[in-house]
Amino acid sequence: MKIEAINFKDKFEKFSEQWSPRVIAEMNDYQFKLVKVESEFVWHDHPDTDEAFIVIEGVLIIEFRDGSVTLESGEMFVIPKGIEHKPSAEQECKILIIEPKGVINTGDVNSGLTAQNDVWI
Amino acid sequence: MKIEAINFKDKFEKFSEQWSPRVIAEMNDYQFKLVKVESEFVWHDHPDTDEAFIVIEGVLIIEFRDGSVTLESGEMFVIPKGIEHKPSAEQECKILIIEPKGVINTGDVNSGLTAQNDVWI
Numbered sequence: 001m002k003i004e005a006i007n008f009k010d011k012f013e014k015f016s017e018q019w020s021p022r023v024i025a026e027m028n029d030y031q032f033k034l035v036k037v038e039s040e041f042v043w044h045d046h047p048d049t050d051e052a053f054i055v056i057e058g059v060l061i062i063e064f065r066d067g068s069v070t071l072e073s074g075e076m077f078v079i080p081k082g083i084e085h086k087p088s089a090e091q092e093c094k095i096l097i098i099e100p101k102g103v104i105n106t107g108d109v110n111s112g113l114t115a116q117n118d119v120w121i
Numbered sequence: 122m123k124i125e126a127i128n129f130k131d132k133f134e135k136f137s138e139q140w141s142p143r144v145i146a147e148m149n150d151y152q153f154k155l156v157k158v159e160s161e162f163v164w165h166d167h168p169d170t171d172e173a174f175i176v177i178e179g180v181l182i183i184e185f186r187d188g189s190v191t192l193e194s195g196e197m198f199v200i201p202k203g204i205e206h207k208p209s210a211e212q213e214c215k216i217l218i219i220e221p222k223g224v225i226n227t228g229d230v231n232s233g234l235t236a237q238n239d240v241w242i
Contacts, residue, residue: 001204003188005196027171027199027219030151050148054175056195067124074177075126078148083122098148098219 008034008056012094014121019113021097021105022121033097034121035105040088044107051079051099058093062086129155129177133215135242140234142218142226143242154218155242156226161209165228172200172220179214183207 011024011034019041021033037060053060054076062069062077063086069077079085106114132145132155140162142154158181174181175197183190183198184207190198200206227235 001185001201003185003190005190005192005198008195008197025173025197025199027173028202028221032173032197032199052146052148052153064122064124069124069126071126074129076129076146076153077126078146078153080122081149100149 006032008094008096011121012036012056018092019105020115020119021117022119024121026101029101030098031101031118033099035095035097036092037087037089037095038092041086042106042109042111042113043084043086044109044111045082045084046079046099046103046107047082049081049100049103051081051097051103053077053079053087054096054098056094056096058089058091058095060093060095061088061090063088127153129215129217132242133157133177139213140226141236141240142238143240145242147222150222151219152222152239154220156216156218157213158208158210158216159213162207163227163230163232163234164205164207165230165232166203166205167200167220167224167228168203170202170221170224172202172218172224174198174200174208175217175219177215177217179210179212179216181214181216182209182211184209 025032055071146153
């Protein structure tokens with residue numbers, strides 16, 4: 001076991017690509033992923049799993065077909081499985097996503113924004 | 122689905138008991154729990170699961186039999202299953218724990234610090 005704190009700020013300084021999740025930790029078969037987001041993502045859902053978002057810095061908007069939620073630093077939201085959503089951010093926003101290992105960021109939607117999985121920093 | 126941000130600060134204002142986890146969200150069969158901690162907890166482990174700690178405010182020390190890690194706000198650590206650990210904090214520290222539903226805070230150790238499970242705020 002590596003006995004070392006995982007510092008979000010330090011990890012965010014290690015990459016600049018947006019919509020490109022970086023794994024920082026695993027808990028059982030779940031992963032903690034840092035993501036920098038800006039502008040609009042694609043509508044998608046994850047049919048097999050819920051997905052948790054925690055905003056570390058900035059403002060994240062998550063649109064649903066019947067509403068939206070705005071998350072600021074120190075706030076979180078869990079998107080239930082199968083619910084279509086579209087994240088967006090007017091300015092770059094830094095978020096922590098927690099979800100099972102292997103979840104594709106765009107769900108079943110093929111998009112230029114579909115990111116490589118399991119990239120650690 | 123309740124479309125509302127979960128704000129850590131607001132939730133922490135709703136209780137004052139220390140070492141007494143409050144559930145704020147569920148993701149599949151996992152729970153997000155806020156805990157206020159101060160002074161020393163008991164040595165224990167969780168034989169069946171890893172456990173993730175994120176420090177929201179303050180400084181948390183987690184001792185292991187062969188070392189320790191100090192976590193400040195914006196830092197996290199995942200304790201592997203079966204690893205004995207003892208959290209402590211010199212001053213009150215506010216943390217977010219993520220672990221499967223049903224995990225007992227003191228593991229298999231019976232203690233005055235064993236908390237009721239599944240208490241939502």
